[in-house]
Amino acid sequence: MLRHVVLFTWSEDATEEQRATVxxxxxxxxxxxxxxxxxxxxxxxxxxxGTVDFALVADFDSAEDFLTYRNHPAHQAVITEHINPILAGRSAIQYTWQG
Structure with a gap:
């Protein structure tokens, strides 16, 4: 299994509506x-x-499955249209684990 963890910090001018849309x-x-x-x-x-604003944890059977997700047009659209406009900071990690 591959786990993807991403932590977001939103910009100060990010609205609650924008955050909810993400x-x-x-x-x-x-x-x-x-x-x-x-x-x-x-x-x-x-x-x-001192925490971040939002976290996401996703699990995949393999690195290849994660790459399919990462590169998927629907995922990329969410990033481009909704996340990037309000993003102040991002950290991510992918690691293997026994599920």
Missing amino acids: AAKLGELPGIIPQIKSYVMGKDAGVSP
Whole structure:
């Protein structure tokens, strides 16, 4: 299994509507890209200071399946149209694990 974890920090001028749209559009991807085995995301709960704004964790059977997701036109459209306009920072990692 390959796990993809991405953490986002939104720009100061990002609206709640824009943030909600990102979550909604990302949430549509499991129905479009069958290589996604698990897909969970959420905004920061506001419990601790110094955190990022939004996290996504996705699981794939293989690196090839992740690359299909990464390069998929629907995923790329979400990035271009909804994430990049409000993005202040991003960190990501992909690692293998036993599921």
